[in-house]
Amino acid sequence: MAYIPHTDKDRQEMLAEIGVAGFDELYQDVPEDVRFPDLDLPESVSEMEVMEQLQALSEANLELGHASCFLGAGAYYHYVPSVVDHILRRNEFYTAYTPYQPEISQGTLQAIFEYQSLMCQLTGMDVSNASHYDGATALAEAVILALNTHRGKRSKVILSPAIHPQYRQVVRTYTQGMDLEIAGDEKCDNGPEDLIALLDDNTTLIAVQYPDFFGHIDDYTELGKAAEDVGALFCVVANPLALGLLKPPGEFGADVVVGEGQPLGIPLSYGGPYLGIFTTSDKYVRKMAGRLVGETVDTRGQRGYVLTLTPREQHIRREKATSNICTNQGLMALASVVYLSTMGKAGLRKVAELCYNKAHYAAEKIGQIDGFKVWNFKPFFHEFVISCPRPVAEINDELLDIDIIGGYDLGQDYPDMKDHMLVAVTEMVSVDEIDDFVAALEEVANA
Amino acid sequence: MPEPLIYDLSAPGRVGVTLPDSDVPAAELPKGLVREDLPMPELSEMEVVRHFVRLSQYNHGVDIGFYPLGSCTMKYNPKINEDAARMPGFALTHPLQDPDTAQGNLALMYALQEWLKEIGGFASVSLQPAAGAHGELTGILIIRAYHRDRGDEQRTKILVPDSAHGTNPATTTMSGMEVVEIPSDERGNIDLSELQKLCGDDIAGLMLTNPNTLGLFEEHVKEVVDLIHGCGGLIYGDGANMNALLGIVRPGDLGFDVLHYNLHKTFSTPHGGGGPGSGPVGVSEKLVDFLPGPIVDILDEGDDEEPPIYGLVKPKKTIGRVKAFLGHFGMHVRAYTYMRMQGKHGLRAVSDHAVLNANYLRVKLNDTYHVPFDRINMHEFVIQGEFKDAPDVHALDISKRLMDFGIHPPTNYFPLIVPEALMIEPTETETKETLDEFIEVMKKIAREAREDPEILHTAPHETPFGRLDEVQAARQLVLCCMPADFQEKVES
Numbered sequence: 001m002a003y004i005p006h007t008d009k010d011r012q013e014m015l016a017e018i019g020v021a022g023f024d025e026l027y028q029d030v031p032e033d034v035r036f037p038d039l040d041l042p043e044s045v046s047e048m049e050v051m052e053q054l055q056a057l058s059e060a061n062l063e064l065g066h067a068s069c070f071l072g073a074g075a076y077y078h079y080v081p082s083v084v085d086h087i088l089r090r091n092e093f094y095t096a097y098t099p100y101q102p103e104i105s106q107g108t109l110q111a112i113f114e115y116q117s118l119m120c121q122l123t124g125m126d127v128s129n130a131s132h133y134d135g136a137t138a139l140a141e142a143v144i145l146a147l148n149t150h151r152g153k154r155s156k157v158i159l160s161p162a163i164h165p166q167y168r169q170v171v172r173t174y175t176q177g178m179d180l181e182i183a184g185d186e187k188c189d190n191g192p193e194d195l196i197a198l199l200d201d202n203t204t205l206i207a208v209q210y211p212d213f214f215g216h217i218d219d220y221t222e223l224g225k226a227a228e229d230v231g232a233l234f235c236v237v238a239n240p241l242a243l244g245l246l247k248p249p250g251e252f253g254a255d256v257v258v259g260e261g262q263p264l265g266i267p268l269s270y271g272g273p274y275l276g277i278f279t280t281s282d283k284y285v286r287k288m289a290g291r292l293v294g295e296t297v298d299t300r301g302q303r304g305y306v307l308t309l310t311p312r313e314q315h316i317r318r319e320k321a322t323s324n325i326c327t328n329q330g331l332m333a334l335a336s337v338v339y340l341s342t343m344g345k346a347g348l349r350k351v352a353e354l355c356y357n358k359a360h361y362a363a364e365k366i367g368q369i370d371g372f373k374v375w376n377f378k379p380f381f382h383e384f385v386i387s388c389p390r391p392v393a394e395i396n397d398e399l400l401d402i403d404i405i406g407g408y409d410l411g412q413d414y415p416d417m418k419d420h421m422l423v424a425v426t427e428m429v430s431v432d433e434i435d436d437f438v439a440a441l442e443e444v445a446n447a
Numbered sequence: 448m449p450e451p452l453i454y455d456l457s458a459p460g461r462v463g464v465t466l467p468d469s470d471v472p473a474a475e476l477p478k479g480l481v482r483e484d485l486p487m488p489e490l491s492e493m494e495v496v497r498h499f500v501r502l503s504q505y506n507h508g509v510d511i512g513f514y515p516l517g518s519c520t521m522k523y524n525p526k527i528n529e530d531a532a533r534m535p536g537f538a539l540t541h542p543l544q545d546p547d548t549a550q551g552n553l554a555l556m557y558a559l560q561e562w563l564k565e566i567g568g569f570a571s572v573s574l575q576p577a578a579g580a581h582g583e584l585t586g587i588l589i590i591r592a593y594h595r596d597r598g599d600e601q602r603t604k605i606l607v608p609d610s611a612h613g614t615n616p617a618t619t620t621m622s623g624m625e626v627v628e629i630p631s632d633e634r635g636n637i638d639l640s641e642l643q644k645l646c647g648d649d650i651a652g653l654m655l656t657n658p659n660t661l662g663l664f665e666e667h668v669k670e671v672v673d674l675i676h677g678c679g680g681l682i683y684g685d686g687a688n689m690n691a692l693l694g695i696v697r698p699g700d701l702g703f704d705v706l707h708y709n710l711h712k713t714f715s716t717p718h719g720g721g722g723p724g725s726g727p728v729g730v731s732e733k734l735v736d737f738l739p740g741p742i743v744d745i746l747d748e749g750d751d752e753e754p755p756i757y758g759l760v761k762p763k764k765t766i767g768r769v770k771a772f773l774g775h776f777g778m779h780v781r782a783y784t785y786m787r788m789q790g791k792h793g794l795r796a797v798s799d800h801a802v803l804n805a806n807y808l809r810v811k812l813n814d815t816y817h818v819p820f821d822r823i824n825m826h827e828f829v830i831q832g833e834f835k836d837a838p839d840v841h842a843l844d845i846s847k848r849l850m851d852f853g854i855h856p857p858t859n860y861f862p863l864i865v866p867e868a869l870m871i872e873p874t875e876t877e878t879k880e881t882l883d884e885f886i887e888v889m890k891k892i893a894r895e896a897r898e899d900p901e902i903l904h905t906a907p908h909e910t911p912f913g914r915l916d917e918v919q920a921a922r923q924l925v926l927c928c929m930p931a932d933f934q935e936k937v938e939s
Contacts, residue, residue: 058536177623
C-alpha cells in the first residue's frame with residue numbers, strides 16, 4: 001500500500017518487540033462485542049481509477065469556466081494569478097502545522113505577520129489576527145468580542161438587514177446559549193438611520209456591511225459616531241477587494257472590521273475553504289479571539305516571529321478562553337498575501353475598478369429593458385438588485401440553457417423581495433458576455 | 448539571514464501581474480467614498496516568488512521530515528488529493544449555483560457523509576463545520592438543543608475530563624453551559640467513582656476523547672457511557688484520535704451520541720500551516736434533526752438509466768448554520784479521494800499501522816524515558832521529558848534539541864496531567880527506519896542530558912533561527928508593519 005511503508009518483515013519484528021502475536025492483540029481494551037465491525041465501505045481503488053471517478057464527478061458540474069457568471073452573494077469569481085497556487089503548492093507551507101515551534105516555522109509565521117500587516121492597511125485598522133474560518137464566523141467572533149468587552153453587562157446586538165443572510169444566521173447559531181436580543185434585521189429596508197434609532201445603553205455591538213449585501217456603498221461615519229455615543233462597538237463587514245477602491249472602514253470609526261477574504265486569490269471551490277478576516281483597533285487586542293503573530297528576536301539577534309498573547313487562547317485559558325478557536329485558515333491567509341503582493345497597489349485598484357465599471361455598465365443596460373428595474377438608489381460597487389417581471393428561479397432556468405449563471409434570488413431570504421435578483425459583475429465577464437446577458441433578460445421579459 | 452518583509456522588497460511602480468484593459472466605459476466614482484491611499488506592496492512576479500520560496504524554506508513540514516506531533520496526526524498528505532481538489536469542475540463551482548448544476552459536488556459530499564456515518568456508526572453527518580473545534584461547538588450546541596427541545600432546560604453542565612484538549616472546556620463556555628472537570632485515575636481512565644458522584648439531572652453531557660490524550664483507550668468506556676446515559680446526559684466524542692479506530696470500533700456502537708471527525712488528521716487533508724481543517728459532525732438517531740444545515744440528501748433515487756438526484760436539505764430542528772455555505776468543500780474532495788483509494792481494508796490497515804508504530808516507539812523508549820502509563824496504547828503515547836539525574840533538563844530542551852536532527856518535536860506540556868509531557872504520535876506513514884532513527888536520537892539526547900546539558904539548553908543549533916524571545920514579543924507588541932512612506936504619512 002502506497003501510504004503504509006511496512007514490509008512483512010517490519011511488521012513481524014515490530015509486533016515481536018511489542019510482545020504481541022498480531023494486530024488484533026493490540027486492542028484488548030476495546031469492548032469485544034463491538035470490536036472489528038465489518039464496515040460497509042467500498043474496496044480500495046488505484047490512483048488511476050480514483051482520478052477517473054473524480055473526473056466524471058467534476059464533469060457532472062457546470063464549471064464557471066464554461067459559463068458566464070453573474071452570481072455573487074458573498075462568494076465571487078475573480079481571476080487568480082498563476083503564481084498564487086504555485087506558492088500554495090509549496091509542501092513546506094501546506095504540510096506544516098500550527099507554528100508552535102517558531103525555530104522551524106518562520107516561513108509560516110512571517111507570512112502570517114505579513115498577512116496581518118496587509119489586512120491592517122487594507123481595512124485601516126491597527127491589529128489583525130491570523131484569521132477565522134470565514135466571514136460569517138468572523139462576524140460571530142466580533143459579537144463575542146463585544147460581549148467580553150462589556151463583561152456580559154450588555155445583551156443587545158444590532159444587525160443590519162443588509163448583512164449577508166447566512167452571516168446573520170451564523171451569529172444566531174453561535175450566540176443561542178448567550179441570552180441575547182438581536183435586533184435590526186426584521187425589515188429588509190432598515191437603513192443606517194433606522195439602525196441608529198435602535199442604539200441604546202444595552203447595545204453591545206452594531207454591525208453593517210460594506211458594500212452591503214445589495215451592493216450599496218454607504219458612508220457610515222454618522223453610525224460610527226452614534227455607536228460611540230452609547231459605548232457600543234461598531235463592526236463593519238467589508239469586502240476586502242472593494243477596499244482596493246473604497247475608503248477603508250477604519251476611517252469612519254469602525255472598532256472591528258471583519259470580512260470574507262475569498263475574493264483575494266481564493267478559488268470559489270463550492271463554498272470553501274475561505275478566509276475570515278478579523279481586524280480591530282489597538283484597545284481590543286487582548287480581548288479578541290484567534291491567533292496573533294508578533295515580532296521579536298532570536299538568541300542570535302535575528303528578527304523573527306512567534307505566536308503571541310497566547311494566554312487568551314483555549315489551550316491555556318480553557319473554560320475562560322475568549323473563544324474555542326485553535327486553528328486559523330493558514331493556507332488561505334497565505335493565498336491572500338501572495339495575491340495582494342502580486343496584484344500590488346495598481347493591480348488591486350484596477351481589479352476593483354473593472355468590477356465597478358462593468359457592474360455599472362450592466363446595471364445601466366438592464367435598467368433600459370422593459371419590465372426590469374434597478375432597485376438601488378445609492379452608489380453601489382459590483383453588485384446590484386433588479387426587480388424582474390417573472391420569478392427569478394424561472395429566469396435563471398432559462399439563462400442556464402445558454403450557459404449563463406444568473407444572479408441570486410433574494411426572495412429566498414427577504415419575503416418582501418420576491419422577484420428581485422442580486423446581480424454580481426466581476427472582471428471575469430467581458431462586455432460581450434454582459435450584452436448577451438442583457439439580451440437574454442430581454443427575451444425572458446418578453447416570453 | 449532573515450528574509451526581508453514584503454514591504455521592504457517593494458518599489459513604486461513595479462507590477463506583478465498584467466490585467467486586461469476595461470472594455471466598458473468608466474463610470475463615475477462615488478464622491479467621498481474613494482480611498483486616498485492604498486498601501487499595498489509593489490513587486491515583480493519573480494520577486495514575489497523568491498520571497499515566498501525563501502520563506503517556505505524556513506519551515507519544517509511532513510514532506511521534509513518526521514513530525515511526531517501528538518494528537519495532530521501529521522501523516523503524509525497524498526499528492527493526488529491536491530490534484531483532485533484543483534480539478535476545474537470542483538474548484539470553479541459557486542456555492543450558490545443551482546444544485547442541478549452541481550450534482551457532481553453533491554454526489555461526492557453525499558458519499559463522504561455516508562462513509563463517515565459508516566466508520567463512526569452514526570445515523571447522520573453534517574460536513575459543514577470548518578475545523579475540529581468548530582465541530583465541537585456544533586456538537587455541544589446540538590446537545591443543548593436536544594435537552595431544551597425536551598423541556599430539560601435545567602441540564603446545563605458538561606463534564607470534561609482533566610486530560611481533555613483545551614478546546615473542550617472553551618467550547619462548553621461558548622455554548623452557554625458550565626464546565627465540570629472530572630479527574631483521571633491512576634491508569635489514565637476517567638475516575639468512575641468521581642463520575643458517579645457528579646451524575647444527576649443537571650448533566651447535559653460528557654465530552655470524551657477516546658482514545659484519550661494519553662493515547663489510551665478508555666478501559667471503562669461502557670460504564671462511563673452507561674452512567675451518563677443513565678442520568679439522562681449525552682456523550683460527545685472528540686474525534687481527534689480517530690486514526691486509531693478505523694475498522695477497530697465505531698464510536699456510535701460504544702454509545703456515543705455526537706462525534707466530530709478531523710478530516711485534516713485522520714483522512715489526510717493537509718494541515719496547511721494551521722488550517723484550513725475540516726470537522727464534520729456525526730450524530731445518533733435521536734439527534735439527526737438538530738444537525739446544522741444544509742446537508743446533502745437524495746431527492747430522487749433514480750433508476751437503471753437515471754442517476755439519483757441530490758439536493759440540499761435543512762434538518763427539522765436544526766441548531767442553524769455554523770458557517771456560510773456548505774463547509775470546506777476543497778477538503779471534502781481530498782478526504783473523499785483518500786478514503787476511496789484506501790477502501791475498507793486500507794482504512795483498517797491505517798489504524799493497525801498507526802497503533803503498531805506508536806507501541807513500537809513506546810517499548811523502545813520506555814527504558815530511557817519514563818512512560819507514566821506504560822501499557823498497550825493506541826496511536827500515540829506520552830513520555831516524561833525529565834531525568835532525576837539531570838534536574839535542569841526539561842521537555843522543552845529535548846524538543847528544541849530534536850530539531851537539530853531534522854525532527855519536529857512531539858507535542859510538549861500536554862496533557863496537563865503529566866509533568867514535562869511529550870506526546871508522541873508517529874502515524875502509519877512512517878517507516879521502521881525512521882522510527883529507529885528517532886529512537887537513536889532520543890537516546891542520544893538522554894545521554895547528552897547527563898553529559899552535556901548545555902547543548903540542550905542552547906538548542907537548536909542547526910536551524911536557521913535560534914530560540915525566539917516570546918516574552919519580548921508579548922511585552923512590546925509589534926503585530927504589523929507598513930510601507931515606510933505610509934508610516935511617515937501616518938506619523939505626520
